[in-house]
Amino acid sequence: MRVIVVGAGIMGLSIAYNLAVRGVEVIVLESRYPGSGLSVRAIGAVHSQWDNEHDISLAKRNRDLLEHLSGALDFNIPFRQDGYLLLATDEDQLMQIKEYTKIQQSLGIETTSLSRQELSRRYSMLDASSIVGGTLSRGDGSIHPFSVVFGYWKGLLEHGGKLLRPALVKGLEANGEQVRGLDTDQGTYEADAFVLSAGVGTRSILRSAGLDVPTVIVRHEMLATEPLKFFLKPMIELYRDRMYINQSLRGEIICHIPRTDPNPKDTKSTLEFLDDAATELTALLPSLRAAKVLRSWAGLVETTPNSEPICGRVGYGNLSVALGDSGKGIMLAPLIGELMSEAIITGEPSADLLPYSPQATMNDGGTKANYI
Numbered sequence: 001m002r003v004i005v006v007g008a009g010i011m012g013l014s015i016a017y018n019l020a021v022r023g024v025e026v027i028v029l030e031s032r033y034p035g036s037g038l039s040v041r042a043i044g045a046v047h048s049q050w051d052n053e054h055d056i057s058l059a060k061r062n063r064d065l066l067e068h069l070s071g072a073l074d075f076n077i078p079f080r081q082d083g084y085l086l087l088a089t090d091e092d093q094l095m096q097i098k099e100y101t102k103i104q105q106s107l108g109i110e111t112t113s114l115s116r117q118e119l120s121r122r123y124s125m126l127d128a129s130s131i132v133g134g135t136l137s138r139g140d141g142s143i144h145p146f147s148v149v150f151g152y153w154k155g156l157l158e159h160g161g162k163l164l165r166p167a168l169v170k171g172l173e174a175n176g177e178q179v180r181g182l183d184t185d186q187g188t189y190e191a192d193a194f195v196l197s198a199g200v201g202t203r204s205i206l207r208s209a210g211l212d213v214p215t216v217i218v219r220h221e222m223l224a225t226e227p228l229k230f231f232l233k234p235m236i237e238l239y240r241d242r243m244y245i246n247q248s249l250r251g252e253i254i255c256h257i258p259r260t261d262p263n264p265k266d267t268k269s270t271l272e273f274l275d276d277a278a279t280e281l282t283a284l285l286p287s288l289r290a291a292k293v294l295r296s297w298a299g300l301v302e303t304t305p306n307s308e309p310i311c312g313r314v315g316y317g318n319l320s321v322a323l324g325d326s327g328k329g330i331m332l333a334p335l336i337g338e339l340m341s342e343a344i345i346t347g348e349p350s351a352d353l354l355p356y357s358p359q360a361t362m363n364d365g366g367t368k369a370n371y372i
């Protein structure tokens, strides 16, 4: 069996690696270079503090995979399980996230609630005056996204997979109910099955065949300070505006916020983001007032109405998509890679991924739009 995967981001490489390990002939077509889309722009948050059983149990299985990924790929992938602290700024948010901890605990995730007093006592770096409380999941944390991308790339090649670049996929050639080949600027590539995991490039390939999936683009922006002595543990998320804060392996404080500009087109940083992030960061972590911001960047994230990934067959029997990660691609790619590869080999949809199928996404008119 021969499979072509489009896009060498974390998602495409994980799927391709898992196919290659299972003996499939795989070719990845990439228009630029591995990780050049979103995958190396991410902060690398990995957590299980979701609001429903399906997402929580997938997050738990994925965390188990991440714990063993360095060994499986024979590549150093730093996964820091320093904990993940979700902070609420009003009583409604606190009630909501405490409610979710009950589902998380019932599925074996070690989440605990903390009052403002407990937060101040435990984390002296935190100014908790605007915080009413939070929840902490101890086994969660962050992963180094570059390492995951390079680890899967190495694993793919070691198992006989190929990565062809630069190869820009322009469209699909279909024959009845099957896709026959992909048109690229390097010619046509034929295979038995095809996976589109090209991030923001996916929809234009689908549209060339009259197909589509319901996503909107949300700009996510990030900054990094100069390297500082280590002081920030666990990783922090401010629930109100989904601000994520972590200290990188080099000591930089990195802070990420999804923005709500109506029609984002480019990945330029904005002054508004720097202003908002600096205000919020220094209010929460006052010692950062003296820190210098060295870099900032942004990425365009395909986001679905229900804020879940889209994974599964679309339009043709041998065509699958893996996208619309809505900002969860790093934390879910290892498990999605396993499940999608099994579905492609058996020809049967993955039961675990059915809630993420294109059909399910279209039927779910945005009920969980609390995650932008």
Ligand SMILES: Cc1cc2nc3c(=O)[nH]c(=O)nc-3n(C[C@H](O)[C@H](O)[C@H](O)COP(=O)(O)OP(=O)(O)OC[C@H]3O[C@@H](n4cnc5c(N)ncnc54)[C@H](O)[C@@H]3O)c2cc1C
Binding pocket: 006, 007, 008, 009, 010, 011, 012, 013, 029, 030, 031, 032, 033, 034, 035, 036, 037, 038, 039, 040, 041, 042, 043, 044, 045, 046, 167, 168, 169, 170, 197, 198, 199, 200, 201, 202, 205, 220, 221, 222, 244, 256, 297, 298, 299, 300, 301, 322, 323, 325, 326, 327, 328, 329, 330, 331, 332
């Ligand atoms: C600032 C920021 C912070 C984030 N933080 C987190 C986080 O903490 N945790 C988390 O889980 N997720 C996070 N995310 C989201 C995460 O980065 C993505 O979910 C993930 O990287 C998606 O991976 P991907 O492989 O689907 O897409 P991408 O990494 O975008 O890869 C797609 C690839 O396809 C290639 N391509 C595109 N079009 C074509 C074409 N026509 N032909 C051939 N190749 C093509 C591109 O060049 C690219 O290499 C963050 C995103 C941003 C922007």
